[in-house]
Amino acid sequence: MIASVAGTVTALGPLSTVVEVGGVGLLVQCTPATLAGLRVGEPARLATTLVVRETELTLYGFTDADARDVFESLQSAAGVGPKLAQAVLGVLEPDVVRRAVAEEDLAVLTRVPGIGRKGAQRIVLDLRDRLGPPRGGALPGPRPGEPAGA
Structure with a gap:
């Protein structure tokens, strides 16, 4: 598995970027929000996951783990x-x-x-049991005086 890539952004497209790592350009599929934070010619570090299919290897990149x-x-x-x-x-x-x-x-x-x-x-x-609670804090309970199902 390729857990992350760090290098220079050499190209940006609507759905992907190319990050040059050690002389090799890696095509990384990204969301628009991730791509918005990248600039050609500047360094980038992306958390990645490699998806292996029968006929292709696709690297997906994210702003964080x-x-x-x-x-x-x-x-x-x-x-x-x-x-x-x-x-x-x-x-x-x-x-x-x-x-x-x-x-x-x-x-x-x-x-x-x-x-x-x-x-x-x-x-x-x-x-339901795999993602866990939001990282920003626990789920809010009912407000005082409000029934639990409201």
Whole structure:
């Protein structure tokens, strides 16, 4: 597995970048938010994961290890491959994904192109115990005087 790459950005595209590492240009698929932080000719460090398929090797890059970990967890849900997992992180921050799964908020998950209600339900069911709580803090409980299900 290639856990990270660090080098000079030599090219930027709408869905990918090329990072030159030790004289070798690595094509890395990234979300638009990750790409927005990169500049041609400047150094970059990306957390990465290598997805191996029968006919291709694809390197996916992220601004940090947390996003990479959520990407990898998303792929363990039924019907979610690397492209859909990347689309999720292109629309939602890792903590928003965790919160949506923990709160079973299907409306948030269905904002991602390619995820309908049934797909969101599968993601919640498959990942409920794998993603953990949002890193920004525990899920808020009910406000004082408010019933628990409101």
